[in-house]
Amino acid sequence: YDLLSRHDALRRIHEPAELSDVQKARNRLVFDELLRVQLTLRLSKLHRESAVRGIDHDLDKFLSTDFFSSLPFELTAAHKRAVTEINTDIAKARPMHRLLQGDVGSGKTLVAFQGLINAVANGHQGAFMAPTEILAEQHYLGLKEMAEGFEVPDSRTLTGVRPLSIKLLSNSVPAPEKKRIVRQLKDGSVDVAVGTHSLIQSGVSFKSLSFVVVDEQHRFGVEQRAKLREHSREDGRWPHLLVMTATPIPRTAAMTVYGDLDVSLLDELPPGRIPIETKWVSTPEGVKSAWNYVREEVKEGRQTFVVCPLIDESENIVASSAEATHAELIRGELSGLRVGLLHGRLKASDKERAMEQFRAGLLDVLVATTVIEVGVNIPNASAMVVLSADRFGIAQLHQLRGRVGRSSYKSRCYLVTEDSITEDAVRRLQALENSTDGFELAEVDLELRGEGTIFDQRQSGRSDLKLASLIRDRLWVERARSCSEALVEGHETITLSPMLGKEIEWFISARGPDAENLWRG
Known part of the structure; x- marks a missing residue:
């Protein structure tokens, strides 16, 4: 990989003779850090494969x-x-x-x-x-x-x-x-x-x-x-x-x-699926057009999800509640339509009843919280309106809009916000308007949210990598993975050189509270 020795890298990053020395030194130290990560994971996999038996299928x-x-x-x-x-x-x-x-x-x-x-x-x-x-x-x-x-x-x-x-x-x-x-x-x-x-x-x-x-x-x-x-x-x-x-x-x-x-x-959708059209609206005229579209779809015999981020009103966060929205829509924009309600605090039997009514076509619109985020399959649903969309992350909005567009019907998702939202929210909503590719959106999300930690539960914020970045150092991540595979290849037991063992021990011990779980692996 045309890398400096570690000794030279440490010397040059602190006392560079010229500017190019800094990048060369950083490359070596980034590679070392990422290789420790990859070796730890590879050896965990090797241990699992060698320590337990499976069931072969004919x-x-x-x-x-x-x-x-x-x-x-x-x-x-x-x-x-x-x-x-x-x-x-x-x-x-x-x-x-x-x-x-x-x-x-x-x-x-x-x-x-x-x-x-x-x-x-x-x-x-x-x-x-x-x-x-x-x-x-x-x-x-x-x-x-x-x-x-x-x-x-x-x-x-x-x-x-x-x-x-x-x-x-x-x-x-x-x-x-x-x-x-x-x-x-x-x-x-x-x-x-x-x-x-x-x-x-x-x-x-x-x-x-x-x-x-x-x-x-x-x-x-x-x-x-x-x-x-x-x-x-x-x-x-x-x-x-x-x-x-x-x-x-x-x-x-x-x-x-x-x-x-x-x-x-x-990385391919089944044939016959039409990409979902996504529109971000923040003006009274835009919001009105969203509700008009819902009524048009209902006239055509199709159904709509309306998604709200909170169940109850909050004094601290200005966001729509499902219960209040359900009542408002019945009296206002969606009066005359069959509008149901689904949220996490309903009794299990009430949730099942609402979902079954929607699935059977007995409801035109289902007002729901994010309980519908994953897996709900209603092919006849062709429209979605997400209220306070700036309160959601990219991944969650992409998951939500995936509840429509599950048939050959043209589908549309409206992302509704106030006029004044944060710059990050603007970037999220623009990304969703411009792309239906989940993997492309995931890269945008990674840049906006930060890398988070690799080995514990935190999903955003500061990375637990000291020098390497999953965003900037994509090439070195791939190289470290390839190198770890080559080093572990052919080892039937977890026996590597003493030097590599020291590297892994140093890496795991530096994880602090997560070290115990890693040693267990």
Whole structure:
């Protein structure tokens, strides 16, 4: 990499003979810091792969040919690539640990489902864990639809086969039904369980779990994901793990934060999807045009989301509340329309009722908080109005607008703000108006929010890197990752040179409160 020695780098950065010495010295020190990060993550991955056994799957038994041939559309090249990567992993007796990253509407659930039915075809079970009740139910309905017509071998039936069994396990499931599902998971008559944290509650066990999907993995703690995986089998083998996120991650950040995961990327939308048009409005005329558009869409038989950032009025933050907005819209701009309400403080049964009414077309407009941010799939929804849009970040707004544009209808998202907003908010809203590419927006977001810390929970603000920057030093991140792979390549145990060991020890010990977790890894 044409780098100075560390001794020369330290000398020249403090006593440069000429200006170019400073950059050369910085390059060496940045590379060292990033290499320590990458080596730590690589060795964590190596330890996991060498210390635990997985479950190899026979791909000849795979049902995917039937599944893919039943789809009403052709898989994209990105779908095929991700499927191949996952199938290559699960054919090995080493547990998969893969991140499936794809923009909203890119077909992540489709890719995950083929892994689940692969497990079932091999006589095992699958689990699909979602962070919220609404999202779990949404995935349950989607997977049930995908599984329609599929049969699996079962010697206990007269015909020797039975329909693929998918069950929902969440707090909203009645107690008698939940007991029955738990019993069926244990005896193997349920093939795929979809649920929230209920899947990791005491008393829930699987007969033979071999494939786990965790959606929107950043919403679960590490302990929750590990519990589902590690305590799901009595033979000590780990099921394969696929974690999915629709939150675009900048390439350099993915190389660091997720350096211990293999990454599959869905960077194409399925055919027939029309990009969402986004309009930022801040004048009375602009806001009026947004509500007029909503009425026009309702006349055409389509539906609209209205999103508010707060549930109750706040004296400190001037932002719309869902309850107040719902009442105002019924009396004003949307009078005469069927307007529902959905927010996090409603009873579970009321939330389910509102969502089901909207899904069934019994509501024209759903006023909601960010409970609809992830995973909600209403193909008939073609418009969204986000109130106080300057209160949201880029990633969250991109997620929200992904709730529309999920069919062949033209879709539009209005971002409504006051006239006077911060300069950063202006940049965020302009970026969303100008781009529908989640990965491009993630780079803008990284620059605006700061890099945050790599190994703890803080997602924005000051970086815990001392000298390197994920924004400025993209090239060096890639070089450090490549170098760490070459250094670790071929090592079946975590045995490197004493010098490299010292580097990693120095790096981990400098993490302060996070050191214990890193040593555990």
